[in-house]
Amino acid sequence: MSATSSNGDRRSVLRASAALSTPAALAGSAINGGTAYADELGNAGSPPTTGKLPKAPTAKGPAERLTGDVWLDTLTAGEEPSGILVAEVRFAPCSRPAWHRHAYGQTLHVTEGVGLVRARGGKLIVMRAGDTVYTPPGEWHFHGAAREHFMTHLAMVSTGGDPRNGTEWGDHVTDEDYDGR
Template sequence: MQVLTKQPTTKGPAEVFTGDVWFDVVARGEEPSRVRVNTVRFAPCARTAWHSHAVGQTLYVTEGVGYVQARGGEVVVMRPGDVIYTPPGEEHWHGAAPDHFMTHIAIWEAPADGPEVTWGTHVTDAEYYRR
């Protein structure tokens, strides 16, 4: 067994997030494990840019109210206890509702080769408020 040193909370960079987003790394597996787990906290209206994960991603909402949308799909409301899975390569975004904070645990794997996440453009206000 190994007790890992907790890394400091990190502010999400403006290049890939709109608004105030903070995350804590929970797990970053070393070979042969490639699991990644972060706790991510979104202020109201904060959200990711469009992005996709090479090996897919699972979100587990722990508090608040949020939104998630796959490219071309409807905006879906997320609440505590909801589990959202996006398959490999599916472009999507997620974030907090306009009047609520939202926290989720993000779980994904790194591929054997290549980037874990491919980032796209920021989600516009028109896309965010579309419901």
């Protein structure tokens, strides 16, 4: 049996039934003052808008935390609402950060070149373009470019909404540790 309207137009019945199946968030718009958006906690308000984020200038990494030449482009600063810090980091051959750890862990995605990553006491891992590496919360580690290659990766760290929570820094990585000895 096919549903049709009183005037025989099936399309108007389909439009009417589609209107009845509107999601609850939209159906409640009359209740919350005409606002159809609610955040993950159910708070009504204006929906976020899509737009370009401001671009910070490229920064040379600080010598007190790095060996060699490293440049950073911060893509997101780790602030609310996402709490995710994302940076594109470019390493010259043999360059690397000091030992460090992250309260919420870190994910690296290599976009170019060849790099190395090692957890303190762990084995040296070679990373290549397309590889993604995860370091769990609290694990001391380093990552950087291989001896004869540049390397670029996206570094992603959760900050819990406060950019100061991202990283705890330790001593510089020795050549022996860098070489996996």
